[in-house]
Each structure stands twice: as structure tokens, then as C-alpha cells.
Amino acid sequence: xxxxxxxxxxxxxxRLKAPMATILFMIIPLAMTAVxxxxxxxxxxxxxxxxxxxxxxxxQDKGLAAKFLIGAFxxxxxxxxxxxxxxxxATGEKLMKKGKASAMLVIPAHFSDDLADQKPTAxxxxxxxxxxxLPGVAxxxxxxxxxxFSAIAQVFADxxxxxxxxxxxxxxxxxxxxxxxxxEMARVKIIALQSYLSPLxxxxxxxxxxxxxxxxQPKGFNIFSYIMPGMLIMFLLFxxxxxxxxxxxxxxxxxxRRMMFSPLSTRELITARLFSGWLMxxxxxxxxxxxxSLLFGxxxxxxxxxxxxxxxxxxxxxxxxxxxxxxxxxxxxxGAFASPIILVFAAFGGSMLPLEQIPQGMRWLARxxxxxxxxxxxxxxxxxxxxxLSFIVLSVSGLVFAGVxxxxxxxxxxx
Amino acid sequence: xxxxxxxxxxxxxxxGEIAALAxxxxxxxxxxxxxxxxxxxxxxxxxxxxxxxxxxxxxxGVSFKGQDLFADRNLRNxxxxxxxxxxxxxxxxxxxxxxxxxxxYDIPERELRKRALELLAVVExxxxxxxxxxxxxxxxxxxxxxxxxxxxxPELLLLDEPTVGIDVQAKVNILDIIRxxxxxxxxxxxxxxQLSEVExxxxxxxxxxxxxxxxxxTLAELVRIVGEKEIVEVSGEFSAGDFSAIIGQSDxxxxxxxxxxxxxxxxxxxxxxxxxxxxxxxxxxHLPIADLKIKSPNLEAVFLKMTGRSLRD
Numbered sequence: 001x002x003x004x005x006x007x008x009x010x011x012x013x014x015r016l017k018a019p020m021a022t023i024l025f026m027i028i029p030l031a032m033t034a035v036x037x038x039x040x041x042x043x044x045x046x047x048x049x050x051x052x053x054x055x056x057x058x059x060q061d062k063g064l065a066a067k068f069l070i071g072a073f074x075x076x077x078x079x080x081x082x083x084x085x086x087x088x089x090a091t092g093e094k095l096m097k098k099g100k101a102s103a104m105l106v107i108p109a110h111f112s113d114d115l116a117d118q119k120p121t122a123x124x125x126x127x128x129x130x131x132x133x134l135p136g137v138a139x140x141x142x143x144x145x146x147x148x149f150s151a152i153a154q155v156f157a158d159x160x161x162x163x164x165x166x167x168x169x170x171x172x173x174x175x176x177x178x179x180x181x182x183x184e185m186a187r188v189k190i191i192a193l194q195s196y197l198s199p200l201x202x203x204x205x206x207x208x209x210x211x212x213x214x215x216x217q218p219k220g221f222n223i224f225s226y227i228m229p230g231m232l233i234m235f236l237l238f239x240x241x242x243x244x245x246x247x248x249x250x251x252x253x254x255x256x257r258r259m260m261f262s263p264l265s266t267r268e269l270i271t272a273r274l275f276s277g278w279l280m281x282x283x284x285x286x287x288x289x290x291x292x293s294l295l296f297g298x299x300x301x302x303x304x305x306x307x308x309x310x311x312x313x314x315x316x317x318x319x320x321x322x323x324x325x326x327x328x329x330x331x332x333x334x335g336a337f338a339s340p341i342i343l344v345f346a347a348f349g350g351s352m353l354p355l356e357q358i359p360q361g362m363r364w365l366a367r368x369x370x371x372x373x374x375x376x377x378x379x380x381x382x383x384x385x386x387x388x389l390s391f392i393v394l395s396v397s398g399l400v401f402a403g404v405x406x407x408x409x410x411x412x413x414x415x
Numbered sequence: 416x417x418x419x420x421x422x423x424x425x426x427x428x429x430x431g432e433i434a435a436l437a438x439x440x441x442x443x444x445x446x447x448x449x450x451x452x453x454x455x456x457x458x459x460x461x462x463x464x465x466x467x468x469x470x471x472x473x474x475x476g477v478s479f480k481g482q483d484l485f486a487d488r489n490l491r492n493x494x495x496x497x498x499x500x501x502x503x504x505x506x507x508x509x510x511x512x513x514x515x516x517x518x519x520y521d522i523p524e525r526e527l528r529k530r531a532l533e534l535l536a537v538v539e540x541x542x543x544x545x546x547x548x549x550x551x552x553x554x555x556x557x558x559x560x561x562x563x564x565x566x567x568x569p570e571l572l573l574l575d576e577p578t579v580g581i582d583v584q585a586k587v588n589i590l591d592i593i594r595x596x597x598x599x600x601x602x603x604x605x606x607x608x609q610l611s612e613v614e615x616x617x618x619x620x621x622x623x624x625x626x627x628x629x630x631x632x633t634l635a636e637l638v639r640i641v642g643e644k645e646i647v648e649v650s651g652e653f654s655a656g657d658f659s660a661i662i663g664q665s666d667x668x669x670x671x672x673x674x675x676x677x678x679x680x681x682x683x684x685x686x687x688x689x690x691x692x693x694x695x696x697x698x699x700x701h702l703p704i705a706d707l708k709i710k711s712p713n714l715e716a717v718f719l720k721m722t723g724r725s726l727r728d
Contacts, residue, residue, distance in 0.1 A: 006518045010504070017547075018506045254498030257469045258563070261496045262519035263489070413469075 003264045007272035008279065011246075015280060022280070025239045026288045029231035030295065036231075037224045037296065052083040053134045056092045056104040063112025064163065065153075069123075069145060070107075082138070096126055103127050103138035115153040116160040122146075224296035229378035230351035232292075233371045236285050237317055237342045243277040244321035245338070247409065248331035256413055266410045274318050274402060281314030301381040309377045309390060316370050316394045319401035326408030345369040350376075370394065418445045419481075420571055420602045426475035428461055428626075435461040436473070437626040443571070443604060448597035450613030451606040452718065453623035459606035460499065461626075463575045467496055479571070492520060495569030499576045501556050502563070503548065509535060509559050510544040517566040527566075534562040538592060554585025561592055565601075572596060574605045578612060590616045610714045620714065622721050629721040637717045644671065644683040646716045647690060649697070651704040652678060661700040665693060673719040681719045 015022055057073070059066050073084045087095065092104045106124040114121035125142045127135035153160060250256045259269060286307065292298045300306045321338070328334040346352050348362065349371025355363065366372035377390030421443040428436040435458045443449055453459050464470035466477065466484070468491060477484040484490050503512045513531035522530070535541045538558035548556060557577060564572055574593065578586045593616050597603050607613060613620050614634060621631040630637055649658075655675045662672065662682075669689055673681035684690050690709065697704060710716070 003519055006515065010507075010515050013511070014504055014506050252500075254500035254502035255504075257464065257467050257498055258496055258502045258516070259519065260469050261467055261491055261494055262516075262567075263492050263521065264519050 001268075003262075004268045004272040004275070007264075007269065008276050011243075011272075011276040012279070021242070022239065022284060025235050025242075026284050026291075029228070029235040029288060030291055032231050033224055033228040033292065033296065036227050053081060053103070053138055054101040055082045055084050055138055056095055056101045057084050057086050058089050058092045058104060058106045059086065060089065060109040061107045061111035063110075065112035065115045065149065066107045069149065072145060078141075082141075092126075096128065099128055101128060102134035105138070105142050115149065116157075116163075116165075118153065118157055224292065225298040225300075225382060226354075228289075228292050228296070228298060229375045230346075230349075230371065232285060232288055233313065233349075233374040234342065234346040234351040235288075236281055236314065237345060237370070238339075239284055240277045240281045240314065240317035241321045241338045241342065243280050244273065244318060244325050245331060245334050247273055247322075247325045247413075248328060248334045251413070252331055260413075266413050267406070269413070270322070270406055270409045274322050274405065277318035277321065278314050281317055282311055285310045285314060299382065300378070301384065305381045305386060306378065309374065309381065309387060312391055312394045312398065313370060313374045313377075316398035316401070319398045319405055320370070322405035322409065323401045326405055326412050345371050348372075419443070420445045420447075420479065421604075422476075422478045423462075424476045424478075426462070426465065426473060426477070428458075428465060428470065428473040434626050436465070436475075439475070439623075439627055441621060441628060441631070443602050445570075445602055446597060446600045447619055448593065448603040448605060448617045450617035450620045451604055451623055452608065452610065452613050452620055452714075453606070454608055454722070457608075457623045458626040459623065460575055463496070463498075463573050463604075463606065466494070466573060467491075492567065493570045495564035495567065495572045497561050497564040497572065497574040497577050499579060501560055503556075503559060505549045506547060508545045508547055509540050509551075509562075512548065512559065513563060513566050516563045520567040522567060530566060530568070534565055537595075538562045539588070552585070554581045554588065557581055557585065557589055558592065561589065565596065569601060571602045571604070574603065576607055577605065578607065578609065586612070610718065614714055622718055624722045630717065634714060637714060638712045640717050640720065644685050644712060644716075645687045645690065646673070646710040646712060646719075647682045647684060647693075648706075648708040648710065649680045649682065649704060650678060650706040650708075651702065653702050653704075655680075658702065661697060661702055662693075664700070665696045673716065681716070683716065683720070 055073075057070060059070060070084075070086070072078060073082055085101070087104075089106070092106070095101055096104050104126040106126065108121060108124065111121055111123075113119075123142050123146050125135075125139045127139060247256075250259075256269075260266075289298075289300060289306070289310070293300065324338065324341070325334055328337065348358065348365040349369030350358070350366060351371045355366055355372065355375070358366065373387075373390040373394050377387035380387040380390070419442055421441075423439060423441045426436045426439040427434070439458065439462065441449075451459055451462070461470065465473055468485065468488075479490050479493070482490060504515070507515070510531055513534060514527060517527045517531060532541070532544070535544045538561060540555060540559060540562070543551070543555070548559065551559070561574070561577060564574070577593070578589055581589070590612060593603060593605060597618065605613070605617065617634075619631065619633055620637055622629045622637070630640060655677050658675050658680050659672075662675075662680075669685040670693060671683040671685075673683050675681075682693070684693075687709075694704075694707065
């Protein structure tokens with residue numbers, strides 16, 4: 001035990017004397033998180049909101065229903081969401097080709113007449129192909145309006161006909177006697193509908209799913225907290241791998257041979273190496289997470305749980321690379337194989353691409369990577385849960401790897 | 416009677432078809448500085464690796480102070496090793512390294528520090544004990560490598576080519592240190608392929624090739640193997656075949672061929688009067704000779720006689 005702790009202290013002292021490599025490994029994931037975060041969310045730094053959607057409105061109808069529809073975009077909530085510009089069809093097409101708007105909504109000619117006559121008509125939405133998300137929102141909104149207008153047109157079909165025809169007459173040609181029966185009919189329908197509309201029987205209430213036992217309130221989306229766990233685990237693998245490769249270096253430069261002349265046993269030496277790699281990983285990872293919180297406002301959730309996840313993940317990394325180094329013949333082989341392994345883990349485990357973006361057929365591979373269990377574990381904790389599965393999978397596989405590393409390294413170091 | 420500290424009996428170790436050690440046997444007495452002389456691939460490093468316990472699958476026995484070295488692990492703690500490589504941490508200082516390596520032995524901390532400072536003075540690194548080693552010269556690093564091997568006061572010190580890659584001044588310094596270690600009662604096995612180093616440093620010399628000891632003894636004892644013969648080194652642009660063919664046509668006249676290689680050959684003459692006649696014979700056959708050296712019997716001649724090749728081969 002005394003000799004094991006001597007080696008661990010010596011390792012830590014050496015890292016502190018030449019900290020540049022370790023600091024770099026800590027800075028790179030932070031820098032990459034910052035860069036990727038800025039690319040996908042230039043205003044990032046806290047919770048994100050959608051920018052106003054630039055919508056072009058082409059009114060080819062000029063009728064009453066079209067005026068109602070255009071007026072709907074004047075409502076406050078809708079105004080916050082859409083930045084509407086009224087244009088003619090030709091200008092609209094030109095602006096769309098230049099990509100100056102997310103979508104163009106075309107109200108067709110005879111829209112009001114067709115509604116009044118109960119004839120089928122269609123609102124046309126032209127979407128900007130270079131944008132993915134915002135045109136979709138505009139399309140959804142137009143679809144909702146179409147449903148609403150259809151319902152109104154069907155319930156007030158007769159009244160709309162009269163109002164529509166009246167709107168085309170001169171005021172002096174409209175008589176109260178002509179209008180009264182239709183106004184009365186509308187009044188009766190509104191009174192009948194009142195029990196449904198005021199108050200509405202059906203109301204919509206938005207909420208985020210909370211799993212049983214979770215207490216967290218729905219949180220805003222912070223893109224950095226989405227990116228950083230993936231980056232962190234990828235560079236954690238690099239840090240621990242570099243640390244565990246010391247075994248190969250010490251074999252090559254005669255240190256192990258010299259140690260074997262001392263009372264130090266191979267078991268003590270391997271325990272010390274695994275523990276050093278583990279401890280170093282925990283230190284760097286914890287520090288990077290703390291800096292991530294300060295720089296990007298990342299909320300990691302329940303801190304003791306996150307720390308436990310970091311401790312278990314770092315143990316897994318140390319055990320895994322300890323085991324690999326038992327099978328590598330020399331430091332060149334270790335260097336050549338370790339990086340591709342880490343990159344494959346990163347690619348399939350969700351560090352490079354969000355897990356949801358990985359093709360369905362290959363998604364099962366993520367289960368074999370520490371990246372996947374760390375990332376999903378972090379997300380579960382942020383959502384207020386406890387990542388039991390991550391804890392169990394990483395602990396059990398880490399212990400197996402540590403056992404194999406212990407046996408195989410003892411054989412390797414004594415031959 | 417001198418006390419035997421190490422007895423190696425019939426060690427055999429092979430790498431596939433190649434025998435690195437073949438029935439290797441050697442004794443070492445207390446305080447003896449033994450130079451193990453052999454060309455590259457002779458099996459010197461294999462021997463050191465077996466003694467250090469980092470190489471297995473061998474046959475034969477090694478006893479240290481009368482006990483099986485591999486049966487009791489504690490015995491190995493009485494041995495110090497100075498590997499060919501710089502086996503220490505370059506980002507630490509010399510003192511920190513000595514404290515770390517010494518810490519692996521059960522030496523009380525105060526005593527360890529005292530011993531480390533003493534050793535740094537012995538290897539003339541006292542003034543730079545707190546500097547990072549990466550700033551040290553090759554010679555300074557070699558001296559520290561030896562100091563680490565001595566930190567736990569071993570009874571036997573194994574040095575694997577401790578002077579590789581350093582300048583003459585540093586080499587002299589290191590050989591002095593090795594001599595002093597022997598004088599203080601520590602037995603030393605010192606592997607090298609530098610003849611001059613063992614001539615200057617060792618109380619006994621063992622010539623080794625192809626995994627076995629060819630001859631062992633003091634320098635005087637070894638030289639007697641060659642006898643009082645004059646050694647002639649012939650150099651020039653000739654092939655080994657041509658040289659052997661021409662020399663074969665001579666009447667010999669008490670001459671012994673020690674070694675023949677392309678461009679160089681060594682001959683031993685019991686009668687120095689026979690040398691001019693042999694040279695004339697070679698010139699008559701138009702052998703392109705560029706240089707001719709006549710030497711007194713020395714370790715090189717012994718080595719050539721025993722191995723049939725020079726250490727440069």
C-alpha cells in the first residue's frame with residue numbers, strides 16, 4: 001500500500017510539474033464545445049428562443065376572409081413569432097429565390113368567395129429549402145389557420161354568403177331589412193356556441209413529460225449542455241489512454257525492470273497505474289465540468305450524482321486502457337491502436353454526432369461505448385433522474401476490464 | 416578464502432531457434448568487479464534480464480549468497496541494477512528521483528534523504544540536485560542512473576553498458592565511480608563491448624559470445640592464453656577469401672591466424688623474425704595492403720583468439 005501510494009504521488013507530482021499536456025486535454029473539449037455551440041446557436045450563452053420567422057404574405061384575393069387572415073398576424077403573440085411583409089406574387093418569388101424569407105404564404109384569388117360558397121380552396125405555403133426548421137413552423141401555423149377558417153366557414157356558411165355579397169355592394173344599396181334575418185341567425189348560432197366557446201370546454205395546456213419520481217421543472221435548452229458531455233468523454237478517453245500508456249513507456253525505458261528489483265510487486269505496480277489514471281481522469285473531468293458551468297452556464301443537475309458518474313466513467317477508462325496495454329506489445333502499437341479505438345467510440349457513442357442522428361441500423365453499437373453511457377447518464381441527471389443503467393453497465397464492465405488488466409499485465413510485465 | 420556472492424549454473428535461454436544463453440555458468444566473489452565482455456548479441460542483456468526477474472522461461476540456476484535467487488524475492492532487493500536505458504523520470508529532479516526509487520525499498524525517510532544526498536555528492540551532482548534532469552548532459556544522466564542503482568546499498572550491482580553514448584571525459588568519470596563501488600565491497604557485474612573499459616576497471620574479465628563464457632580470469636591470466644606472441648593487424652582492400660588463400664600458400668613459420676574478415680585480419684607470431692617474411696609473401700601476391708600494425712599481446716588479441724572476430728563485428 002505504501003509503495004502503491006508512492007507511485008501515485010509520484011505520478012501526480014510529475015503531471016503537476018509538466019501540466020501542459022493535461023491542461024490542453026482539458027481546454028480542447030471546452031474549446032470545441034464553444035465552437036460547435038456558437039456554430040449552431042450564435043446567440044448562445046443561456047437558454048435559446050427562436051428568432052422571428054420572416055414570412056412573406058401574398059394577397060391575391062383582397063377579400064374579406066383574406067383581410068381576416070392577414071389581420072390574424074397582427075395579434076401580439078403571432079407578431080412575436082412572425083415578421084410579416086406584404087408583397088405581390090412576383091416580388092415574393094424574387095425574395096424567396098434570394099433566400100430573404102423562411103416562407104411565403106399565398107392567399108389565392110377568390111379565397112373569400114370560395115369560402116363563402118363552401119368551395120374547396122387552398123392556402124399555399126412556399127418554403128425556403130435552405131432552412132430546415134423555421135419554414136416548418138410557418139407551414140404548421142398556416143395549416144392551423146386553414147383548419148380554423150374551414151370550421152368558421154362551415155358553421156357560418158349562410159351568414160358569410162350574405163356578408164361577402166354585401167361587402168361588394170355600395171352602402172346605399174344595403175337595407176336593414178335584407179340583413180336582419182342573417183344577423184339574427186348569426187346571433188342564435190353564437191349564443192348556441194357560447195356554451196362551448198366561453199369558456200372553452202377544451203383547453204390546451206403545454207407541459208414536458210416528467211418521469212415518475214422526478215421533480216425537476218422543465219428546463220430551457222442550452223446547446224452547450226447538449227454538446228459538452230460528448231466532447232468531455234472523448235477527451236477523457238484520450239487523457240486516460242495517455243496516462244495508461246506510461247506502462248509501455250516504462251517497459252521500454254527500463255523503469256519496470258528497475259522496479260522489479262525493488263520489493264514492489266507487479267500487483268502493486270498495476271494497482272498504482274490504474275488508480276493514477278483513474279484519479280487523473282476524475283480531476284481533469286471535474287475541473288472541465290466546473291469550467292463548463294462557469295463559461296457556458298451549463299446546469300449539470302444533481303452534483304453528487306454527476307460526480308459519481310464521472311468517477312465510474314473514469315474507472316472504466318482506466319481499466320479499459322489498462323487491459324488494452326496488457327495486450328499491446330509496445331508503445332508504438334499502443335499509440336497506433338488507441339486513437340482509432342477512441343475515435344470509433346466517439347463516432348458511434350454520440351460524441352461526434354447526436355445519438356439520434358446515427359442511422360437506426362448502427363445505433364445498437366452505441367451500447368458498447370463508454371461515450372453513450374456517459375452522455376445518456378448526464379442527460380438523465382440533468383432531467384432530474386438517476387442513471388442507474390449507466391452506473392451498472394460502466395461499473396460491471398469496468399470491474400471486468402480491471403480484472404483482465406490485472407492478470408494480463410502481470411503476465412506481460414514479468415516476461 | 417573469498418566469499419562467493421553469485422553462482423550462475425548452466426543457464427539456457429532461447430528466442431525461437433536462437434540460443435541467447437547456452438550453458439552459461441559464472442561465479443562472482445564479494446567485492447569483485449567483473450567485466451562481461453562480448454559483442455552485440457552475445458547474450459549480456461539477456462543475462463541481466465534473467466537476473467532481474469523480468470525474463471522467464473529459462474533453465475539453469477542462480478544462487479545469490481548461497482540461496483536460490485528466484486525462490487526468495489527479498490534476495491533481489493540486495494541487488495541494484497543500472498539498465499542500459501536512462502531508467503528514471505526526466506521531469507523530476509535528481510534528488511526527487513533518488514527519493515522515489517529509494518522509497519520503493521523500506522528505507523526510513525530521514526535515512527533515505529541522507530543517503531540520496533551522499534550519493535549525489537559521490538556522482539558529482541550535488542550542486543544540481545534540484546534541477547530537472549531533462550537539463551542534464553548525457554554523462555550526468557548516466558551518473559544519476561548509477562546513483563539510483565546504489566540508493567539501497569546493494570551487495571551486487573549489475574551495470575548494463577553504462578557508458579553507451581557519452582564522451583570520453585564522462586566515461587572516465589563513470590569508470591572511476593564503478594571502481595570505487597567495488598573498493599567499498601559491493602560486487603559488480605559490468606557488461607560492455609569496450610575492451611579498454613574492462614582493462615581499466617575490472618578485477619576480473621569474462622569473454623562472452625553466442626550465449627556462453629569463452630574465457631574468464633584477470634587481465635594477466637587472459638593474456639597468457641595468447642602467450643608471448645606478437646600480434647599483427649593487417650588492413651587493406653582485400654576479401655577474406657583472397658587473404659586466406661594467399662596466407663595458405665605460405666609455410667606458416669609459427670604463425671597463427673587469429674581472425675580473417677574482409678579488409679582486416681589478425682595474425683599471431685611466436686617469433687617476431689617471421690613477420691617480415693610473411694609480409695613479403697603477401698606483397699608478392701599483390702594483396703592490396705594499406706596498413707600494418709604490430710601489437711603486444713593484449714585483451715583484444717585474446718578476444719580475437721576466443722571469438723574469431725573483433726568487437727566491431
